[in-house]
Structures are given as structure tokens and as C-alpha cells.
Amino acid sequence: MPEGPELHLASCYINTVCAGLIFSGKVEKSEVSKNPEVLFESDAYVISATSRGKEIKLTLTPLKEEKNTLSGRGRDREELSQNGLQQPMDLVFRFGMSGSFKFTSAAELPKHAHLWFYTKESPHRALCFVDCRRFGRWEVHGTWQPDRGPCVMLEYEKFRLKIPPFENARTVLEALQHRKQSPDLTLSKKVKLKQENPDLLELCRAVPMEVIHMGGMGYGPEHSDDAAAFEEWLQCYCVPGMRSLRDGNGRTIWFQGEPGPMAPKGKKSRKKRSRVNADPQPPSPKVTKPVPKRSSKGSSSQEKVAKRSGRKKGKELVQGAENAKAHEARKPNTRSRRKASASQASPTNEAPAADRKRQASARRSTGAVTAAPRSRRVKAE
DNA sequence: CGTCCACGTCTAC
DNA sequence: TAGACCTGGACGG
Structure with a gap:
């Protein structure tokens, strides 16, 4: 899953689960992925990861002792040294909207796995790049994308x-x-x-x-414990009482208080399907009374999750003073987003499967940070 | 069942 | 600067 801290957590996850593990064989790709094949093969190799901003780099390193006999056939010359040994390889991933890494049994690869690496042990397990929406990319012999900004956390x-x-x-x-x-x-x-x-x-x-310091894998599909903790941690994004606006690119920006003098004017309803939303009310300039930080103390975590699950659409996009009321009115009807996940389908079969529920849209914090007014109040978002 | 929406790039006009 | 690229959950009818 794709935001700065998440990419970093993914690299930590990979380094944790792969520590001391030997991988072996070829790297496999799903049929449906348009990303490049990874022509790497080694009898014994290790995997490590690093992150930089919204990119993550896997390094596949063959173990020195390896005597590679057969695996060179048909492969690009540059992959192999003169003696036929597989050279180390860097793969750079971007996660798109839904990418993640999972380490699972090789017999039951996750649905939407698009690239996977087998362990040498038996029964095999596999480190998988999983990406439901397939916006994620990887590059063989990748390097950090040169025109990206620096890493917010590490640079x-x-x-x-x-x-x-x-x-x-x-x-x-x-x-x-x-x-x-x-x-x-x-x-x-x-x-x-x-x-x-x-x-x-x-x-x-x-x-x-x-x-990062919350531990766990943060938010994302099917990590309900972590996700609940993450949602509890969120102070602005999708939190009742906070306001949101769409910026010029149609991205929803969450914030508390005034949007600032250059806020986009209500005019710009969404592209295409905007008729329904053709906002009859101008955005209310009234400041929402801030929901006290951690005001949900005392309610159960399930309640808290439910409270935050109201969706914003149409004229609700700009949440003003009426928001609290609207929120209260909505509350009894809001469903919990928590659902159990069930089946394990073949990763190469991308046929729509209604039997598998996922949460592809967990909450995020980015909007809170970017839209925050300057001051200590930022901290409360 | 149809519509809207979601953590991000990409590239064609 | 619009779409395009995708799946699937939530919600409305």
C-alpha cells in the first residue's frame, strides 16, 4: 500500500520475514501483469529491501557458493557473469494505489499476487508482490526514479x-x-x-x-487489528468534524478549520459524473467546532471505526457547521467496514471474485499533514 | 444492479 | 490538464 511510511514499513516487513531465509529458483510473474518478467534464477539467494519515499527496492543476492549449472540458458547475457553465475539484481517497485508485499505459503498464493519469489525450504513459501488494482510497477535493474523528490523520512x-x-x-x-x-x-x-x-x-x-513506530503493518486490507489502531491514530483524515475539499486535481484534502485564501472555489465539481453533485450550496465558510482530540475515549473501538466510516459525497464534500448534525444522523446507518476475508483464488486468475472482501480504501494521514494550518494545532490533525 | 469512490502515477492531446 | 489504467467496497434505488 502506497504512502511514504507504508512503503518504508513494507521494506521493514520484507527484511524481517526474509531474514536468514534462502530463496531459490525462478521469479514468477502473473499472466495478467503487464510489468516486465524478472529473468533471475538462482539455486540459493537472499532478498533484502530498502525504501526511499514512495519507492521500494528489492535486492536479490545469490549466495557465493552457488555453482550454477543449468540456469543460464536463454537468458540475457548481462544477467550472468562469465562463469555463468547469476549476478545480483535490484528491482524497484512503486505501489500504485494498492500494492503490498506478503509472505505466504507457496501453495496458496494471495489473490492478486503479481510477482513472487520462492523460498528454498520445503514446503515452499513465497514473498509476493500483491496489487489488486495493478497500478503498481516494477523495474528490473531499477534505480530510484531520478526526478522524484527526496524521501520525507530519510532525507x-x-x-x-x-x-x-x-x-x-x-x-x-x-x-x-x-x-x-x-x-x-x-x-x-x-x-x-x-x-x-x-x-x-x-x-x-x-x-x-x-x-512507522506504531509497528504492525499499519493500515491496509485484512489487517483488522492494525487497521483499527491506525484509524484510532488518525486525527483528521475521515474523522467526523474535520472538513475536506477537492483540489484542482480532484484530490480530496482533509483539514481542520479554515482552508486558507487559495482554497479551490466550490465550482469545480468532479469531472464527468458531476451532474448529481452540481453543488446547490456554496461552501460554508463556517468553522467546524473541532472535535476534541481523542474525544472517542470511552467508546468501543468498533464504535469508533463505525463512526469514521461515513462517506463524503456531493454537497457534503465541504463539511461545515452542519457536519456534526449530518454525522449524527448518518451514524445509525453506517455499516462497519470491517469484513472477514475468505477465499484464496489462483493468482493467475484475475476474474472478478465477489467472494473476497477487501478493504482497498483504508484511511490515510497525508491530507491532514498537507492541508494543516501552520501552528501547533497541526499536531492535533 | 448501477454509481461513486479510493493510499498514484503516466501519457496523449 | 483530462483521461487511462484497474478492482472492489459502500451505498442508493
């Missing part, structure tokens, strides 16, 4: 754009003038100061870091 010192959404540049830049630090501080001291006195930029890192 913080390079991540200094300082541009909150819906604020105009002048305001942002002028505010930063007042935070000037002595120019003779070292970079690391500047970074330390920022950590101790977090501003929006610092929180762009701190928030994903919180997700």
Missing part, C-alpha cells in the same frame, strides 16, 4: 520546500523570515532545533515517523 535535510497547500507563497515565505536562525549553526543543529520546535515541515516527517 529530511533535502526536503525543504516549505509550501503549505492553499496558502499563498508570500505568506509562507514571510512567516519563515521570523524563524531565522543564526546562519553559523550546522545543518544538524538546525535540524535538531526544528525537531524540538516542530513546524509544518518538521511534521511532514514526524507524522510518517509516528506511523
